[in-house]
Amino acid sequence: MFQRLFALLALSLTAMSPVLAQEPQMNLQRVRLTAGMYQIDAQVAQQPREREIGLMFRKEMPQQEGMLFVFEEPTTQCFWMKNTILPLTAAFVADDGRIVNLVDMQPQTTNTHCSEAPVRYVLEMNQGWFAKKNIKKGVKLGGAPFETHR
Known part of the structure; x- marks a missing residue:
């Protein structure tokens, strides 16, 4: 009886928390962004738990995909890579879509990596994606999240 109860408890905890299960979150809402002529298919991490998990445990990510972290208010945002397997580049993005820093x-x-100014958005892409596309600090991203703050 205790083994069955323990198995049910373990199953419940696994279902409740991808971090405990060490499973990537793959089913978040998506948004289409642009960076110059390039299209980005970004998962949106808007809720605190979604932001906390981010891209943890992902083993691969297509080059045109990323994750957009959305915060309630612009503030200095700091990120780290614990439990994140992929090398990533973070673009810290102002309300109007301008990249503040990469x-x-x-x-x-x-190691913590922080925005150089208060931002509401952080876009994570595979490391090197921005450099290969010559997208640098100051470039404006396009898409629905940034249109409401122009």
Whole structure:
């Protein structure tokens, strides 16, 4: 009886928390963004728990995909890579879509990487994606999230 109860409890905890289960979150809402002539298919991490998990445990991500973290208010945002397997670049993005700064982040580290100014958005892409497309600080991203703040 205790084994069955323990198995049910373990199953419940796994269903409640992708972090406990070490499963990537793959079914978040998506938004289409643009960076110059390039299209980005971004998952949207808007709720606190979604932002906390982010891209943890993802083993691969197509080059045109990323994750857009959305916060309630612009503030200095800091990210780290604990439990994140993929090397990523974070674009810290102002309300109008302007990239404030870009930071390369190494997998499985707890080093903090922060925005140079208060931002509401952070877009994570595979490391090197922005550099290969010559997208730098100051470039404006397009898409629905940034249109409401222009």
